[in-house]
Amino acid sequence: MVVAIDPGHGGYDEGIVYNSPDGNRISEKNVDLALALAMAADLRAGGAKVFLLRQADRYLGIYQRTRIASARRPALFLSVHLSSTAAFHIYVSLMPQAPVPPTPVPQAPPAPAAGTGAAATNTTAGQTGSLSGSSGQPTPQQQALRNYYQYRFRQRPYLPQSRDFASALEQSVTQAFPGKNVSYMEIPLPILDAMACPAVLLECPGPQFMDYTDPATVSGIARAVAGAIMTYGKE
Amino acid sequence: MKKRRSRSRTVFLPVLLFILAGGLAAGYLYLSGGYRIARPAAPEPQAQPEDSSYLKMYYPMGGFLQTEQRSVSPAIEDRRDAARDAINQYLAGPEGMTDPAIPSGAKLRRLYFGTNGVLYVDLSQEFKSNFHGDALTEYLLLKGFYESLISNVQGITDVMVLIDGRQIESIGGHILANRPLGELVPPNAAVSNAAIANTAGNGQ
Numbered sequence A: 001m002v003v004a005i006d007p008g009h010g011g012y013d014e015g016i017v018y019n020s021p022d023g024n025r026i027s028e029k030n031v032d033l034a035l036a037l038a039m040a041a042d043l044r045a046g047g048a049k050v051f052l053l054r055q056a057d058r059y060l061g062i063y064q065r066t067r068i069a070s071a072r073r074p075a076l077f078l079s080v081h082l083s084s085t086a087a088f089h090i091y092v093s094l095m096p097q098a099p100v101p102p103t104p105v106p107q108a109p110p111a112p113a114a115g116t117g118a119a120a121t122n123t124t125a126g127q128t129g130s131l132s133g134s135s136g137q138p139t140p141q142q143q144a145l146r147n148y149y150q151y152r153f154r155q156r157p158y159l160p161q162s163r164d165f166a167s168a169l170e171q172s173v174t175q176a177f178p179g180k181n182v183s184y185m186e187i188p189l190p191i192l193d194a195m196a197c198p199a200v201l202l203e204c205p206g207p208q209f210m211d212y213t214d215p216a217t218v219s220g221i222a223r224a225v226a227g228a229i230m231t232y233g234k235e
Numbered sequence B: 001m002k003k004r005r006s007r008s009r010t011v012f013l014p015v016l017l018f019i020l021a022g023g024l025a026a027g028y029l030y031l032s033g034g035y036r037i038a039r040p041a042a043p044e045p046q047a048q049p050e051d052s053s054y055l056k057m058y059y060p061m062g063g064f065l066q067t068e069q070r071s072v073s074p075a076i077e078d079r080r081d082a083a084r085d086a087i088n089q090y091l092a093g094p095e096g097m098t099d100p101a102i103p104s105g106a107k108l109r110r111l112y113f114g115t116n117g118v119l120y121v122d123l124s125q126e127f128k129s130n131f132h133g134d135a136l137t138e139y140l141l142l143k144g145f146y147e148s149l150i151s152n153v154q155g156i157t158d159v160m161v162l163i164d165g166r167q168i169e170s171i172g173g174h175i176l177a178n179r180p181l182g183e184l185v186p187p188n189a190a191v192s193n194a195a196i197a198n199t200a201g202n203g204q
C-alpha cells in the first residue's frame, strides 16, 4: 500500500504565519513538513510504503501536486496543513452529484483598453482536444483549463471510502488529544477532488494554539495519524 | 358693488362647506382610530438619504459567512459603481473585526464586465500575499467575495479574480481561483453544522 502524504504550502507560500511572544516566527509550511516527515517515519516503521510530495522547503502548485501524486497511484492520500483555530479540521471533498456543465472560460485577462467589456472565448471542457495556441502549444490559460477538467471529478467514486478514512482519523486524533475539538467538513478542495483514492486533508491546530517547537507535539500527532492509517489500511 | 358681493358669497359658501366637511371627517377618523392606520407606525428603518445606497455584504467570520448591510455614499448610479463599492467594502472587512480573514492592504486595480456575464476583478497582490488562513477561511474568503458581488451588481452571472492583471492558480494554496468563482464555490457547498459549531466554538 502506497500512502501519499502532501505537506501543505512550501517556498514563498508560507501558509499560516505566527509570530510567537518569545520572538519565534513559525510558518505553516515548515510545521506541515515536520509533521509529514514524522508521519512517514512512523508509517514506514509499520511496514507501509510512503511517498512524500515534498521533502524540502519548495513551492508546489495545486496542479503540480495533483500530477505528482496521481503518477504514484497511491492507495491513500493525506494532505497535511494547520488550521486557523485551536481545533483539528478534517476535510473530505465536496462534489456535485452530476458533472457541472462546462462554462465559458476567458482565454486571457481582458485588455484594459477595451473599456466596455472583456472578450471571452466559447471554449468548453468538451473541446479539450482543440486547446492549443497558434503555435500548437497551449497557452497557460488553456493549460489551466485542461488541468481543471482532467482532474475535476476523479474523487467522486472514492467519497464513501474517504469518509471512512476521515472517521478513522477523527477517532484516533480525538483519543490522542482529548482536550482538542475535531471538526469534520466537506468543501470543494481541488487537491482532494483530483485523487483517485480515499483522500483527506487534515489541519492540525494553529501554531498559536499548539507548541510545534516541542518535538513531543509533532511525534504525538504523527503517531495518532499513522495509527489511523494503519488501522484503516488493515480494514 | 352688488355684483361683487354676490360673487364673494358664491366663493365663500363652498369653502365653508369644504372646511366643515373636512373637520367632520378628521374628527371621525381621529375618534375611530383611522389616523393611526394612516400614520407610519414607526420610523422607517430602511429610509435612506437620497445621496446614499445600501449594499448587502457577506464577510467570512469565525467559520461562517456573516451578512452586513453597508451604506455607501453617494448613491450608486450604475452597476460599475455598485461593483466598485461592493469590492471596496469587502476589502475594508467587517465592522469592528480585529482579526479579519480579509487580507490587509489589498486594493481594487480595475474591473471589467465580460461579454459572457462574468465580472473580472483585478486586485493588487496583497490579496494573495497577505492571506494567511486555513482552507475553510480561504473558501469563505472567495465565497463571501462572490456572494457580495452577485447580490449587489445587476446583470452579472459570475465573478473572476485576477491578481495584478493575471489569472492565478490559488490565493492561499487550498482553493482554486483560476476560473470564475461560481463553480469553485458552489451554492451547495455547505460546511456540516457540527463542523461549524465546533469550529466557531473553539477559537481559543
Ligand SMILES: [Zn+2]
Binding pocket: A008, A009, A015, A016, A028, A081, A082, B133, B134, B135, B173, B174
Ligand atoms: Zn494550509
